[in-house]
Amino acid sequence: MxxxxxxxxxxxxxxxxxxxxxxxxxxxxxETPAPAAVVEATVAPVVExxxxxxxxxxxxxxxxTVYCGETDAVPAVMFGKALCDAHIDFIQDExxxxxxxxxxxxxxxxxxxxxLREGVTFHNGKPFDAVASAADLNYKRTxxxxxxxxxxxxxxxxxxxxxxxxxxxxxxxxxxxSPIWPLDETWWDGGVSExxxxxxxxLDAFREDPVGTGPFKFISWExxxxxxxxxxxxxxxxxxxxxxxxxxxFTIPESGTRLAALLTGEIDWLINPLIPxxxxxxxxxxxxxxxxxxxxxxxxxxxxxxxxxxxxxRLRQAISEAIDRxxxxxxxxxxxxxxxxxxxxxxxxxxDPNDPIFPAYDPENAKxxxxxxxxxxxxxxxxxxxxxxxxxxxxxxxxxxxxxAMLQDxxxxxxxxxxxxxxxxxxSTQRRCDWDLGLWLPVDGYGDMAGWLWHAAGRRGxxxxxxxFREDESVEDPGEAGxxxxxxxxxxxxxxxxxxxxxxxxxxxxxxAWLEALxxxxxxxxxxxxxxxxxxxxxxxxxxxxxxxxEATFTHLFTKR
Numbered sequence: 001m002x003x004x005x006x007x008x009x010x011x012x013x014x015x016x017x018x019x020x021x022x023x024x025x026x027x028x029x030x031e032t033p034a035p036a037a038v039v040e041a042t043v044a045p046v047v048e049x050x051x052x053x054x055x056x057x058x059x060x061x062x063x064x065t066v067y068c069g070e071t072d073a074v075p076a077v078m079f080g081k082a083l084c085d086a087h088i089d090f091i092q093d094e095x096x097x098x099x100x101x102x103x104x105x106x107x108x109x110x111x112x113x114x115x116l117r118e119g120v121t122f123h124n125g126k127p128f129d130a131v132a133s134a135a136d137l138n139y140k141r142t143x144x145x146x147x148x149x150x151x152x153x154x155x156x157x158x159x160x161x162x163x164x165x166x167x168x169x170x171x172x173x174x175x176x177x178s179p180i181w182p183l184d185e186t187w188w189d190g191g192v193s194e195x196x197x198x199x200x201x202x203l204d205a206f207r208e209d210p211v212g213t214g215p216f217k218f219i220s221w222e223x224x225x226x227x228x229x230x231x232x233x234x235x236x237x238x239x240x241x242x243x244x245x246x247x248x249x250f251t252i253p254e255s256g257t258r259l260a261a262l263l264t265g266e267i268d269w270l271i272n273p274l275i276p277x278x279x280x281x282x283x284x285x286x287x288x289x290x291x292x293x294x295x296x297x298x299x300x301x302x303x304x305x306x307x308x309x310x311x312x313x314r315l316r317q318a319i320s321e322a323i324d325r326x327x328x329x330x331x332x333x334x335x336x337x338x339x340x341x342x343x344x345x346x347x348x349x350x351x352d353p354n355d356p357i358f359p360a361y362d363p364e365n366a367k368x369x370x371x372x373x374x375x376x377x378x379x380x381x382x383x384x385x386x387x388x389x390x391x392x393x394x395x396x397x398x399x400x401x402x403x404x405a406m407l408q409d410x411x412x413x414x415x416x417x418x419x420x421x422x423x424x425x426x427x428s429t430q431r432r433c434d435w436d437l438g439l440w441l442p443v444d445g446y447g448d449m450a451g452w453l454w455h456a457a458g459r460r461g462x463x464x465x466x467x468x469f470r471e472d473e474s475v476e477d478p479g480e481a482g483x484x485x486x487x488x489x490x491x492x493x494x495x496x497x498x499x500x501x502x503x504x505x506x507x508x509x510x511x512x513a514w515l516e517a518l519x520x521x522x523x524x525x526x527x528x529x530x531x532x533x534x535x536x537x538x539x540x541x542x543x544x545x546x547x548x549x550x551e552a553t554f555t556h557l558f559t560k561r
Contacts, residue, residue, distance in 0.1 A: 060391025084191025
């Protein structure tokens with residue numbers, strides 16, 4: 001068991017005793033004093049003190065960071081949401097002002113103005129104001145730190161400059177029209193950190209003791225063991241009165257050990273138990289299973305830099321058509337995932353339930369395409385590795401194993417590469433591109449899935465060190481011109497149309513432009529959509545919990561019953 005991981009609080013009651021001494025003095029002739037009253041020792045009554053609410057959670061992987069500017073993937077996301085507030089966030093399906101109370105764009109959305117929340121302080125006591133806000137945003141748009149690659153992809157790609165234009169007002173100047181900018185501000189690493197402290201002590205030192213304005217203060221991070229946080233009772237939000245006093249998030253890699261810890265009361269919450277374990281949790285009188293449909297989808301991204309044979313579109317198409325998505329959702333996920341239609345999840349505003357399932361399942365055509373490539377000497381059974389994390393997404397290991405078996409069934413030499421989250425991140429950043437196929441999780445963009453896919457495989461394919469779509473460094477900036485040879489005519493057209501749709505104001509014309517562009521994305525087969533996911537939780541009945549979307553777990557939404 002994992003009892004050696006856990007630390008409990010105890011209350012010590014001191015026993016008080018009172019002693020009295022009589023000192024007699026004088027001669028025999030004097031009156032003998034009356035004996036002193038004896039005061040017996042008394043014991044203070046034992047009062048059952050209510051223990052502070054201690055929420056104990058478990059994930060399968062250790063986080064790779066607790067600095068809010070880098071918490072861009074599970075299992076780090078919850079720390080970014082706990083330690084810092086974003087300017088704008090998306091919580092319980094609502095776009096909410098956090099450190100920004102309002103935001104307004106000019107006519108062509110090339111400028112955004114935030115009015116900021118007053119009376120907010122960082123955990124070190126420094127006040128939050130427009131100078132602090134601008135410093136954080138400017139650092140994100142210019143930082144090239146490897147772990148903050150998503151920041152550069154979002155902030156660096158769109159922000160020209162940020163200025164404090166009043167004590168609690170900042171003005172954001174954009175590089176191009178950015179009509180859905182407030183949604184971009186809600187991504188996982190959008191939390192505001194105390195930038196002046198980073199400037200003073202350096203980012204490496206700040207990573208060890210981060211400071212934000214969020215509902216919890218950082219206590220400690222023991223690598224591969226646990227992260228501890230304490231409640232910030234000075235937090236500006238009303239939930240400051242009800243948040244757990246202490247939160248401990250354990251790293252417990254083995255799914256069976258996590259389950260046992262939940263059932264024996266050593267932890268209160270775990271994420272993504274294996275599907276067969278859900279019945280065990282439900283059978284417990286003290287626990288429940290919670291399932292939350294996400295805006296996210298699992299996809300395969302294809303990278304021809306490590307395995308050049310993937311430049312051949314027929315092989316990419318065969319990989320996609322070899323995968324039986326309906327079988328995966330039914331047999332592996334048992335209803336906690338659903339197929340995509342036109343590459344889109346049900347949360348997308350472009351979703352049409354009457355559209356065909358796409359990517360389509362056609363194993364016979366996949367076999368034919370593979371046979372053609374082998375006959376032409378273009379594919380000689382080179383191994384095609386599928387890199388996947390362990391326990392980050394619901395049933396990620398079993399799904400990866402099933403997909404690899406499907407590839408092998410059509411003649412593709414598929415190989416499963418199951419790695420820890422930190423290794424996966426290391427193999428993807430700084431354009432290492434050390435994978436052939438990668439299981440990853442693009443987000444529906446709060447209904448704007450096509451826009452997100454273009455940022456991932458277009459604008460961010462150029463800027464962001466996480467993505468590996470550029471043929472070489474000479475490719476022109478697709479955000480400006482949408483030109484350059486990306487190695488495939490359909491991919492080139494997707495890259496050309498993306499900037500046009502991305503700059504349009506929200507409305508029917510933007511929607512139509514994305515649907516037109518999406519056809520070329522589908523035909524390029526650079527991503528193979530798999531299924532829309534749900535996150536599954538095992539929760540102690542001693543806690544109320546509101547699960548959220550977009551991989552986010554908001555610890556301030558836990559309350560002790």
